[in-house]
Amino acid sequence: MSARTGRLRLTDALRVAGVGLRARRLRAALSALGIAIGTAAIVGVLGLSASSQAGLLAEIDRLGTNMLTVEAGQSLGGGPAVLPNAAPAMIDHLAGVEQAADTSVVTTAGVYRNAMIPAANTGGLQVQAASVNLLAVLGTDVGQGKWLDEATAKLPVVVLGSAAAQRLGIDRVDLGARVWLGGTLFDVVGILEPSPLAPEVDNSAIVGYAAAQTYLGHVSVDDGLPETGSPTSIYVRTATGHEAEVQELLARTANPEAPVEVNVSNPSDALTARAAAAGAFDSLFLGLGAVALIVGAVGVANIMIIAVLERRSEIALRRALGATKAQIRTQFLTESILLAIIGGIVGVLTGVVATAIYATSKAWTVVIPAQAWIGGIGCAILIGALAGIVPAIRASRMPPTVALRTVCQALLDVSGHQS
Structure with a gap:
C-alpha cells in the first residue's frame, strides 16, 4: 500500500485478489469458463x-492470375453458340499469348x-475431349497414372x-x-488432382480428340466435311502483365464473325472473390462469441456479488484496520478483472490451438491476426471491469x-457451541 496516497499498489492488489479467487476455485473456474468460450470463439x-x-x-499465386478462359456463349437467337474449330489455333x-489448350x-x-x-x-459427369497440353495450361497435376500424349x-x-474418379469408385x-x-470400354490410365481454375475438369472423363472422333462419334461439319467436334472451352495463358490487352482481343479472335457469342473470363478472379467471401459468415460467429462473453460477464458479476455478501466479515475487518473505500473497491475490481483475464488467456490459447489444428489438416498457413x-x-x-x-x-x-455485527454474532455462535 502507498502510505502517501492510501492506494493499493498493483502488486498488493494482485496478491489480495489472487487470495480471494483461490479461496473459491471451483466457482471462479466456472465463471471464467464463459469468458474462455467467448474468447476462444472470437480467436477461432x-x-x-x-x-x-x-x-x-x-493457391492463386501458385496457379497464377494470367490464365483466361474462352467459352461459347449464346447465339443471337438465344440458343447455344459454337466456337469455330480454328479458334484455338487463331488464339x-x-x-x-504463351500457350492455349482447349476442351x-x-x-x-x-x-x-x-x-x-x-x-x-x-x-453429373461428362465426357470431354482435350488437347494434350491441357494440364500444362491449367497448372493441374496428375494424382495417379499418366496424362494423355500424342x-x-x-x-x-x-x-x-x-471428382469423377471418386463418384465412379475408382481410387x-x-x-x-x-x-x-x-x-465403348475405355481403359483408365490416370486420375487428376483437383483443378481450381477449371472445376469442370474435375467432373469429367477426358479423352483425346482423335479417340472422341473415332470411338464416340464426336464430329462437326465444316464446309460439308466432317471434322473433330468444335471446342467448348479454350484456356489461354498470357504473358504476365498482358492479361488485359489479350482479354480485349480474345472474343474477336475466337469468333471474328460473332464475337458477342463468346464469353471471356479470368478464373482467378472467381478464386479471389472466394477469398474475399471466406469471411462472409464471420459476423454471425463473432455474434455467437459475443453472446458467450456476455454470459461469462453475467457469471463474473454473479460471483463477485456473492463474494461481497459472503465476505462481509473480511470487509469489516479490513475497514476496521484502516482500509479505505477506494482500497476495498480496488480489491474487488481487481479480482473481477483478474478472473476475466484468466478466462481470456485460456480462451485465446484454446482458439489458437484449434485454429492451428484445423488449418494444418487443410494444409493452410496458420494465421492468427x-x-x-x-x-x-x-x-x-x-x-471484467x-x-x-x-x-x-x-x-x-x-x-x-454492520459487518462487525456479523463478525461478533459469528463469534458468539461459536462460543455458544463450545460452552
Whole structure:
C-alpha cells in the first residue's frame, strides 16, 4: 500500500485478489469458463477465416492470375453458340499469348462404371475431349497414372477428373480399370488432382480428340466435311502483365464473325472473390462469441456479488484496520478483472490451438491476426471491469459496523457451541 496516497499498489492488489479467487476455485473456474468460450470463439473464427484466405491466396499465386478462359456463349437467337474449330489455333498466334489448350464436351456419350448402369444415372459427369497440353495450361497435376500424349490420345483410354474418379469408385489406376463411355470400354490410365481454375475438369472423363472422333462419334461439319467436334472451352495463358490487352482481343479472335457469342473470363478472379467471401459468415460467429462473453460477464458479476455478501466479515475487518473505500473497491475490481483475464488467456490459447489444428489438416498457413488475440484479451479486461464495478462499489459502501455485527454474532455462535 502507498502510505502517501492510501492506494493499493498493483502488486498488493494482485496478491489480495489472487487470495480471494483461490479461496473459491471451483466457482471462479466456472465463471471464467464463459469468458474462455467467448474468447476462444472470437480467436477461432478470425484465425480460421484468415488462414483459409491465406491458403486460397497462396493457391492463386501458385496457379497464377494470367490464365483466361474462352467459352461459347449464346447465339443471337438465344440458343447455344459454337466456337469455330480454328479458334484455338487463331488464339495461339495472338501477341501476348504463351500457350492455349482447349476442351470439347462430348454430348454423344455418358460416363458409367459399366454397361449395366442405366443411361439416366450420369452422376453429373461428362465426357470431354482435350488437347494434350491441357494440364500444362491449367497448372493441374496428375494424382495417379499418366496424362494423355500424342499416341494415347488416339486410343480408347481415359483420364478421370478427381471428382469423377471418386463418384465412379475408382481410387487407383490398375490394370483392368475401365469405364463405359458411349458404348465403348475405355481403359483408365490416370486420375487428376483437383483443378481450381477449371472445376469442370474435375467432373469429367477426358479423352483425346482423335479417340472422341473415332470411338464416340464426336464430329462437326465444316464446309460439308466432317471434322473433330468444335471446342467448348479454350484456356489461354498470357504473358504476365498482358492479361488485359489479350482479354480485349480474345472474343474477336475466337469468333471474328460473332464475337458477342463468346464469353471471356479470368478464373482467378472467381478464386479471389472466394477469398474475399471466406469471411462472409464471420459476423454471425463473432455474434455467437459475443453472446458467450456476455454470459461469462453475467457469471463474473454473479460471483463477485456473492463474494461481497459472503465476505462481509473480511470487509469489516479490513475497514476496521484502516482500509479505505477506494482500497476495498480496488480489491474487488481487481479480482473481477483478474478472473476475466484468466478466462481470456485460456480462451485465446484454446482458439489458437484449434485454429492451428484445423488449418494444418487443410494444409493452410496458420494465421492468427493480431486483432484476434489482442481483441480477445481486451474484451476480457473490459468485461471484467464492467462486471466487477458494481460489486466493488457495493463492497466499499458497506458500513463497517454492520459487518462487525456479523463478525461478533459469528463469534458468539461459536462460543455458544463450545460452552
